Structure formats: structure tokens, C-alpha cells
Amino acid sequence: MNDPVVGEPTASHRGSRRGRARSTSKAELGRIGLSLFIDRGFSNVTVEDIAHAAGIGRRTFFRYFASKNDVAWGDxxxxxxxxxxxxxxxxxxxxxxxxxxxxxxxxxxxxxxxxxxxxxxxxxxxxxxxxxxxxxxxxxxxxxxxxxxxxxxxxxxxxxxxxxxxxxxxxxxxxxxxxxxxxxxxxxxxxxxxxxxxxxxxxxxxxxSASAPSDFPTYRESVSGPPSPKGNEW
The missing domain is CATH 1.10.357.10 (Tetracycline Repressor, domain 2)
Known part of the structure; x- marks a missing residue:
């Protein structure tokens, strides 16, 4: 659920890239994809859009993510x-x-x-x-x-x-x-x-409870309470 690779969108992510494709990483590609999803909406962004913004080809994109859906989850x-x-x-x-x-x-x-x-x-x-x-x-x-x-x-x-x-x-x-x-x-x-x-x-x-097996582990503390007694696995 938490993805530490998220970063602020940059102008370079939104604009077109020219010249030789730069190197990238899964984390960087995830940041770029999220920026595009935020700017345009998930449904309005394609794999080609993400690859273009990252300065890579479509085939290279699929080395990092199996689909556009996976980009939303980061690494x-x-x-x-x-x-x-x-x-x-x-x-x-x-x-x-x-x-x-x-x-x-x-x-x-x-x-x-x-x-x-x-x-x-x-x-x-x-x-x-x-x-x-x-x-x-x-x-x-x-x-x-x-x-x-x-x-x-x-x-x-x-x-x-x-x-x-x-x-x-x-x-x-x-x-x-x-x-x-x-x-x-x-x-x-x-x-x-x-x-x-x-x-x-x-x-x-x-x-x-009366219906619970006798060997069912119990938990008697709130999360702010003291450590459970020895032998209490919960």
C-alpha cells in the first residue's frame, strides 16, 4: 500500500523528450507514471505516454512493468x-x-x-x-x-x-x-x-469463548498494554 518511490511531478516528466533515450529505473518509471495519472487521469494515460515521458521505448517499459495497471502500484x-x-x-x-x-x-x-x-x-x-x-x-x-x-x-x-x-x-x-x-x-x-x-x-x-478449542491462543492486551505473559502467542 505505501510506495516510497512517489515523488513530485516535474516539468520534464510532462514535456516531450528528444534525442537519445536516457537510462531509467523501475522507481523512476513509477514516479513518472504516477505524475501522468495525477495530471491526466488514469484512463487517459497509455503505456506509450509513460514510455515517451521517460524517454524509453515501449519494449523497455515492459522490462519494468507487465502493464499500465502495475505502474499504479509502484515497486x-x-x-x-x-x-x-x-x-x-x-x-x-x-x-x-x-x-x-x-x-x-x-x-x-x-x-x-x-x-x-x-x-x-x-x-x-x-x-x-x-x-x-x-x-x-x-x-x-x-x-x-x-x-x-x-x-x-x-x-x-x-x-x-x-x-x-x-x-x-x-x-x-x-x-x-x-x-x-x-x-x-x-x-x-x-x-x-x-x-x-x-x-x-x-x-x-x-x-x-465457550466454543473455542482449549488450545486456541488468546490475546488479552490492547496494543498500548504491557507485553503478553510468557506462552501467549497473540
Whole structure:
């Protein structure tokens, strides 16, 4: 969801380029594409437009992105690599808090990039052409969490618990973004924190219900509370 490669549009991105094509990168191409989407609207920009603005050919464009739809997500694959690493960089941290911290870091946005990131997420969440495409991105993001939950609890990543938790985390993130986009004065990370606090309490309630298996892990702390007691994986 957060893409640190977003930068302010420049005049050179909007104007025509002449002469020898300059070298580029996936990050730079993502910045140029986002600038064009903001200026013209996603539907009014073609692959050729992005390639031309970057001073590269159409064939070179496809070395970096499989489609125009992928440009809207920036270098998402690299972000997932960092996301997975951050999850595993907190040994001993209660599960809910470990995931919350990693999701927060995934969505941290430098102050100078807030405006462009709002544009990006409006494009991703509100453009009809991107809705179906986004499902694949969400699935890959959820898989990182499901793998982590499975490892921590000794379950396969396709288990109901791991999948339910990954879906809940996706819901938290999308809900936080919807609220953030609707209210310019809101803080995205605070919204994520509030939702994870509720998630921990809800999963704790499920773990202590009469119908819950006796070995179902419980979570009894809010995200601002003390570390969970030894043996409490949540």
C-alpha cells in the first residue's frame, strides 16, 4: 500500500523528450507514471505516454512493468520483501503486535509524500480498471501475513486461523485508507493502531469463548498494554 518511490511531478516528466533515450529505473518509471495519472487521469494515460515521458521505448517499459495497471502500484514486489523481513525481525513479540508494527512500517509515508500518496491510493481504490487487478496485489500481501501467522502458531498458511487473520489485517488497512482519504486531517497510522487494538480484543474474545478449542491462543492486551505473559502467542 505505501510506495516510497512517489515523488513530485516535474516539468520534464510532462514535456516531450528528444534525442537519445536516457537510462531509467523501475522507481523512476513509477514516479513518472504516477505524475501522468495525477495530471491526466488514469484512463487517459497509455503505456506509450509513460514510455515517451521517460524517454524509453515501449519494449523497455515492459522490462519494468507487465502493464499500465502495475505502474499504479509502484515497486510493490520490493515492498513485500521488506514487509516479510520486518515481520521476522521481531522475535518474541506477541503476534498481533508484531503484525501491527510491520503493517505500520509498510504504510509509513514521509510528510513530503503525503499528497502524492493520497493521489495514488485514490487511483488504486477508486479506478474501475484497477479494482480486479488490485485483488492480486491484496492476495500477495495477505500471503505474507498468513505465512507468518502459520509459522508462529505451527499451522499451515492455508489454515482457517492464518487466513482469517490475514483477511482481517487487509480489512484494517483498507478501512484505514478509506477513512484517511475521506478526512485530510486524519492520521493513517493512528487509524491502523485503533483498528489493531480492536482486532486484538476481538480475537481474544474468540479465544476465551465457550466454543473455542482449549488450545486456541488468546490475546488479552490492547496494543498500548504491557507485553503478553510468557506462552501467549497473540
Amino acid at each position: 510493490f514486489e520490493e515492498l513485500l520483501v521488506d514487509f516479510r523481513a520486518n515481520l521476522h525481525d521481531v522475535p518474541g513479540r506477541p503476534l498481533v503486535l508484531a503484525v501491527r508494527d510491520a503493517v505500520r512500517k509498510f504504510n509509513e509515508i514521509p510528510d513530503e509524500e503525503h499528497a502524492n500518496h493520497r493521489h495514488r491510493m485514490r487511483i488504486v481504490l477508486e479506478t474501475p480498471e484497477l479494482v480486479a487487478h488490485s485483488t492480486m496485489r491484496y492476495s500477495a500481501w495477505r500471503a505474507v501475513i498468513a505465512d507468518f501467522v502459520g509459522e508462529r502458531l505451527g499451522l499451515v498458511s492455508r489454515s482457517p486461523v492464518a487466513q482469517a487473520f490475514s483477511w482481517a489485517c487487509l480489512g484494517i488497512s483498507l478501512s484505514a485508507y478509506e477513512q484517511w482519504l475521506a478526512d485530510d486531517s486524519s492520521d493513517l497510522l493512528e487509524l491502523i493502531d485503533e483498528s489493531f487494538a480492536a482486532l486484538g480484543l476481538l480475537f481474544g474474545a474468540a479465544g476465551t
